[in-house]
Amino acid sequence: MPELPEVERVRRELADRLVGARLARVRVARRDVVSGATSASALLQGDEVRSLERYGKQLAIVGSSGRAISIHLGMSGQLFWVAPRHQLPRSDHVHLTWTLASQRGRMVFRDPRRFGGIWTFPSMEQLREDRWSSLGPDALTISARALRSNLHRSSRAIKAAILDQSACAGVGNIYADEALFGAQIHPLAPCTALDDTDWRRLAREIRLVLRRALKFGGSSIRNYVGGDGVPGGYQRIRQVYGRGGLPCRRCGTTLHSALIAQRTSVWCPGCQVETGEPNHKLSTSGGLRPALTSRSSSSRIKRDPVPASM
């Protein structure tokens, strides 16, 4: 399921293949995945690709005519390049295909569940205005200050809050759980219960988890593939997502799993202590596990060593 790292990888890999290439022909198999004008020219037929951009989980392709299309992969969407004369790995659910001029292959949009889609715009400015202006800061570079100011007055559980794209764009269910684990924050903690240290750790952990996932080519839990059609590897090093009932890789406690904001959420009851009300004096309740509550960075448990070994 494509979140920010997966989309960014698609962007980078496709940019290598597409920028400067001309989209000679677009074939639309399913018109209803396209919103806005659905003419061939609106879908960039005849354009040379100027750039590929990303904001949060959204992708954009800008053509030489100035037109732009926005692509959202949703749950099962794939956008990938196929070499000339190569057969598609699977041709079912392929909704759009762009043939590149000069035998430079094809770009394919495939989306079995059709939660994704394509939006056409007369300009990149229009695209930004219509589709990107309501998004929060991009999660890859989000600051603690921005995250806090967008959310600290909210009564929502922090897990639900960081999935809100208008507060922070790019985090989905996988990396929300991973970031909360890394920041040692309980997913059910209300935003109002987080202190400045928590916000700092959380923002840093969001950036870190996303960067690490990007390095691993994203997560391929179900059907994600990069712009080159190859799956990612982050699922091998995930700490909590999809591991409910298994032992925590840090402390051995059995990981809990529950629905939060309609999303399956997994956390470690040992590492992620419920902060509860504004009283952060948990440390006084003697004998609680060490180094769990915020305290400053000095008490942090060392980062997991996984990436170094892989």
Place this chain on the structure above:
DNA sequence: CACCACCCCTGGACGC
């Protein structure tokens, strides 16, 4: 306004 449940959709896992 803020929050939340529900819905869209289909493949894959699982049970019988």
Place this chain on the structure above:
DNA sequence: TGCGTCCAGGGGTGGT
């Protein structure tokens, strides 16, 4: 083997 059931969830919408 084959069929039925359930689950996965990003984001829009409509209800509270």
